[in-house]
Amino acid sequence: MQIATVSLGIFLFASMCLHADEKRGNKHAADRGEIPKSPVRDSDFYDDGNPRDAKVALGNFLFFDKELSGNRNISCATCHHSLTDTGDGLSLPVGEGGRGLGVTRDTGTGMDAIHERVPRNAPPVFNLGAREFVRMFHDGRVETDASQPSGFRNPAGEKLPPGLENPLAVQAMFPVTSATEMAGQAGENPIADAAASANLAGPGGVWEQLARRLQGKDPSSPFYDGSTSPYLSLFVAAYPGEIAGVEDITFVHAANAIAAFEAVAWRADNSPFDRYLRGDREGMSKEAERGMKLFYGKAGCADCHSGKFQTDQDFHAIAMPQIGPGKGVGLNGHDDFGRQAVTGNSADHRKFRTPTLRNVALTGPWGHDGAFNTLEGIVRHHLNPVASLNAYDTAEAILIPRPDLNAIDFQVHSDAASRADIAASNTLAPQALGDEQITQLVAFLRALTDPASIDLRLDVPVNVPSGLPLAE
Numbered sequence: 001m002q003i004a005t006v007s008l009g010i011f012l013f014a015s016m017c018l019h020a021d022e023k024r025g026n027k028h029a030a031d032r033g034e035i036p037k038s039p040v041r042d043s044d045f046y047d048d049g050n051p052r053d054a055k056v057a058l059g060n061f062l063f064f065d066k067e068l069s070g071n072r073n074i075s076c077a078t079c080h081h082s083l084t085d086t087g088d089g090l091s092l093p094v095g096e097g098g099r100g101l102g103v104t105r106d107t108g109t110g111m112d113a114i115h116e117r118v119p120r121n122a123p124p125v126f127n128l129g130a131r132e133f134v135r136m137f138h139d140g141r142v143e144t145d146a147s148q149p150s151g152f153r154n155p156a157g158e159k160l161p162p163g164l165e166n167p168l169a170v171q172a173m174f175p176v177t178s179a180t181e182m183a184g185q186a187g188e189n190p191i192a193d194a195a196a197s198a199n200l201a202g203p204g205g206v207w208e209q210l211a212r213r214l215q216g217k218d219p220s221s222p223f224y225d226g227s228t229s230p231y232l233s234l235f236v237a238a239y240p241g242e243i244a245g246v247e248d249i250t251f252v253h254a255a256n257a258i259a260a261f262e263a264v265a266w267r268a269d270n271s272p273f274d275r276y277l278r279g280d281r282e283g284m285s286k287e288a289e290r291g292m293k294l295f296y297g298k299a300g301c302a303d304c305h306s307g308k309f310q311t312d313q314d315f316h317a318i319a320m321p322q323i324g325p326g327k328g329v330g331l332n333g334h335d336d337f338g339r340q341a342v343t344g345n346s347a348d349h350r351k352f353r354t355p356t357l358r359n360v361a362l363t364g365p366w367g368h369d370g371a372f373n374t375l376e377g378i379v380r381h382h383l384n385p386v387a388s389l390n391a392y393d394t395a396e397a398i399l400i401p402r403p404d405l406n407a408i409d410f411q412v413h414s415d416a417a418s419r420a421d422i423a424a425s426n427t428l429a430p431q432a433l434g435d436e437q438i439t440q441l442v443a444f445l446r447a448l449t450d451p452a453s454i455d456l457r458l459d460v461p462v463n464v465p466s467g468l469p470l471a472e
């Protein structure tokens, strides 16, 4: 808060300039404000959309295997499940310690009960294997950066091990290190202890301990019998010539395989909009086509949601209501300043990454903290962000109730000074669109749904190598 108020004038000015600058051009300038000229192609994806099958199969198991969590009670899929459209259907996730899936998840009991909600919405994982997604997370704290020794700017800095193939793989290194998401609380297990002492990459660190589990060398694993790991043959098939015995398995191999799985399973480029881009002019309804013209034209959506995937891969402040436990800044530590926490630059105050809008009709609640629960609601928010912020109905938030957590959820939103700061950071100018135009925009957003993404049951394995249950 202090940072914000002191430099409010300066950064408002700075961010306005920045915005104008952004509009003048960067690498996406060719696409900005225009209907994309070319359709999505295989070459837009890593490995030209065709990584080794055995690597994808390994990644599929790892994504669903709770062996990757400190207390063996949560997998990546818990928050990005195929049955909840690669998110969790909640505004804010219930991490390790909770039980159940999606809106039926609970906050756990006794010692295992969660300590706080995860502070941001679990984003969908559609199309993130496309090369243009060079920044991961709502604040882009993982990003491709050639000036870094590992090739990526990331929360572990120079300690990030080499060999990670792309930002999606780098991302997969981190959920396992988070106490609330997957590692557990200090004292509960050795992985949680290593995470709590910030030992990720060192001897006995989180990644080495997880590799030992996958190597079949951790006596606490349910499959441990002193012989070999049920994962060995899968790693050997995924990395021929690179992995011969269990000693060769590292968590970097696991992360690269998870990324290959995510990229293949959740590529989604067969929507009506894609059919239209591929030349089928009847591919989209007339209403959606009018919506598309508004989106890439007069409504200005493509100033930020540009290109084939509807994102400039950049950051903007659009006065989203702030809910949940926050990221340790602002009022009682419950606020979230977005990109500013990564760059330390006050011009980035409250900016969040422009999300892709592929499959957006499937992936609510929407926004970095899931504040909005209807697609029309979040579209209308864009038309007058500050008025929408002040009129925000907290009943929109989809949060698993627990009195002590509820007591925190709306502290920032209820605080007039915090709300004024959110309003002052906004860079999205209000505009008047009629109901008919909003209906057309929403029809276009619905035309971004790939029918193959509506039913993802086949991505759920029947069992996982560790033998741990798949039920949440």
Ligand code: HEC
Residues within 6 Å of the ligand: 063, 068, 074, 075, 076, 077, 078, 079, 080, 093, 094, 095, 096, 118, 119, 120, 121, 122, 123, 124, 125, 128, 135, 136, 137, 138, 139, 168, 171, 172, 173, 175, 176, 180, 181, 182, 258
């Ligand atoms: C407890 C819930 C939870 C679990 C478990 C979890 N995630 Fe996430 N995931 C999130 C949240 C929340 C974010 C956004 C965090 C942020 O932006 O600060 C996220 C972000 C991501 C992103 C970035 C998406 C984007 O658009 O930038 C990917 C990819 C992802 N997770 C994959 C994984 C993988 C792989 C695992 C397992 C290794 C995993 N997640 C485990 C909640 C979870």
Ligand code: HEC
Residues within 6 Å of the ligand: 138, 295, 299, 300, 301, 302, 303, 304, 305, 315, 316, 317, 318, 320, 352, 353, 354, 355, 356, 357, 360, 363, 365, 366, 367, 368, 369, 378, 379, 382, 427, 428, 441, 445
């Ligand atoms: C100034 C840049 C900007 C413009 C212009 C813009 N948006 Fe957004 N939009 C964003 C950002 C940034 C977010 C994410 C905000 C957050 O998470 O706090 C977002 C979020 C969304 C979401 C929610 C997506 C999700 O997965 O949560 C939808 C839907 C959306 N925008 C649609 C539109 C439409 C339709 C228009 C045109 C009327 C538009 N946007 C114009 C920047 C913009």
